Amino acid sequence: MKKKVITTAIVNFTILFLSGQVFAQEAPISPIEPTGTVISDLGKFISAGIQVMLIIAGLATFLYLVLGGFSYITSGGDKTAVESAKNKLTYAFIGFFIIVLAWAITKLMGYLFGIDIFDLTKLPKFY
Numbered sequence: 244m245k246k247k248v249i250t251t252a253i254v255n256f257t258i259l260f261l262s263g264q265v266f267a268q269e270a271p272i273s274p275i276e277p278t279g280t281v282i283s284d285l286g287k288f289i290s291a292g293i294q295v296m297l298i299i300a301g302l303a304t305f306l307y308l309v310l311g312g313f314s315y316i317t318s319g320g321d322k323t324a325v326e327s328a329k330n331k332l333t334y335a336f337i338g339f340f341i342i343v344l345a346w347a348i349t350k351l352m353g354y355l356f357g358i359d360i361f362d363l364t365k366l367p368k369f370y
Contacts, residue, residue, distance in 0.1 A: 293349075293360060300342050308335035 311331030318324035
C-alpha cells in the first residue's frame with residue numbers, strides 16, 4: 244500500500260510540476276451572433292419544423308431502443324420483465340421503420356410531384 248501511495252505521488256509530481264509550458268495565444272472574445280435563425284417565410288418554417296420533428300422522433304426511437312435493451316439485460320430471467328423488454332424493443336423497431344417509411348414517402352412524393360417537403364421555398368408556380 245505504501246509503495247502505491249509513493250508511486251502515485253511521484254506520478255502526480257511529474258505531471259504537475261515537470262510538464263512543459265503552454266504558450267497559448269490570447270484571442271479577443273467577441274459575442275457570437277446567430278446567423279440564419281430568422282425565419283421570414285412560412286415555407287421555411289414548416290420545412291424546419293418537419294426536419295426537427297423527424298430528428299426528435301429518431302432520437303426518441305433510439306432512446307426507447309436503449310431502454311428496451313437495458314430492461315432486457317436487467318430482467319434477471321423474470322418472464323414478465325423479459326416479455327415487457329421484448330415488447331419495448333419490438334415497438335422501438337416498429338417506430339424506426341415508421342420514421343424511415345415517412346421520410347421515404349416524403350422523398351418519393353417530392354420526386355413525383357416536384358415538391359420538396361424539406362425545402363418549401365421552391366414551390367411550383369400555378370400561373
